[in-house]
Amino acid sequence: IISAAIFDLDGVIVDTAKYHYLAWKKLANEIGTDLSVEENERLKGVSRMDSLDIILSLGGLQFSEVEKVAMADKKNTWFVDYVNQMKPDEILPGAKNLLESCRANGIKVALGSSSKNAKAVLDLLKIAHLFDVIVDGTMIKKSKPDPEIFLLGASLLNIPPDQCIVFEDAEAGVEAALAANMRCIGLGSPAQLGKANLVIPDLKNFTIEDMINLVPIH
Numbered sequence: 363i364i365s366a367a368i369f370d371l372d373g374v375i376v377d378t379a380k381y382h383y384l385a386w387k388k389l390a391n392e393i394g395t396d397l398s399v400e401e402n403e404r405l406k407g408v409s410r411m412d413s414l415d416i417i418l419s420l421g422g423l424q425f426s427e428v429e430k431v432a433m434a435d436k437k438n439t440w441f442v443d444y445v446n447q448m449k450p451d452e453i454l455p456g457a458k459n460l461l462e463s464c465r466a467n468g469i470k471v472a473l474g475s476s477s478k479n480a481k482a483v484l485d486l487l488k489i490a491h492l493f494d495v496i497v498d499g500t501m502i503k504k505s506k507p508d509p510e511i512f513l514l515g516a517s518l519l520n521i522p523p524d525q526c527i528v529f530e531d532a533e534a535g536v537e538a539a540l541a542a543n544m545r546c547i548g549l550g551s552p553a554q555l556g557k558a559n560l561v562i563p564d565l566k567n568f569t570i571e572d573m574i575n576l577v578p579i580h
């Protein structure tokens with residue numbers, strides 16, 4: 363049975379993934395390297411400092427901890443600037459509808475985002491009230507692919523992990539969900555997310571009936 367749905371934020375509910383990419387690419391260029399769209403896939407779902415480490419290692423660059431913190435802060439300032447210009451209509455198609463139908467059908471709803479900006483983004487979109495529990499990057503020690511974030515969500519909801527289904531757009535997130543012993547629906551390309559129980563392009567035509575048909579509830 364499925365008693366709870368846990369949603370990733372960036373790339374599942376809202377397209378903030380594009381803003382993370384723009385801000386990281388700007389930083390990469392500033393320090394004399396670059397970040398391609400393919401390389402950016404490795405950053406999805408990964409914490410801010412781990413993302414920076416990936417960029418530096420791709421560019422063969424090394425900096426002190428103090429310099430790295432300053433770079434990560436700079437990237438975050440740019441990201442927050444982009445996000446603050448976002449409108450509620452940037453919620454991805456089908457996402458709000460699915461959140462509402464989960465609630466209407468007695469399925470608990472949690473957010474499981476590695477982002478420390480997650481709560482601010484939900485507030486901007488005016489959808490924070492649709493979540494029973496919000497787990498974000500400020501509440502965890504280990505970022506995806508570690509299962510900590512999803513296990514914390516399940517435990518705050520008081521639902522066993524094997525009754526949870528996770529919606530994810532990142533390979534690291536799919537791995538985290540499966541490591542938590544949860545089912546996972548990947549949003550994106552099967553090439554990237556093949557380990558998920560089901561991969562769909564987006565939530566546009568995905569209904570709670572599809573979710574229930576995949577994993578029946580009683």
Ligand code: G16
Nearest residue numbers: 371372406407410475476477478479
């Ligand atoms: C998101 C993004 C990642 C980002 C991370 C940390 O995770 O996918 O690219 O690096 O949050 O974000 P911040 O710098 O805002 O704390 P998720 O789990 O929502 O996809």
Ligand code: MG
Nearest residue numbers: 370372373531
């Ligand atoms: Mg994501």
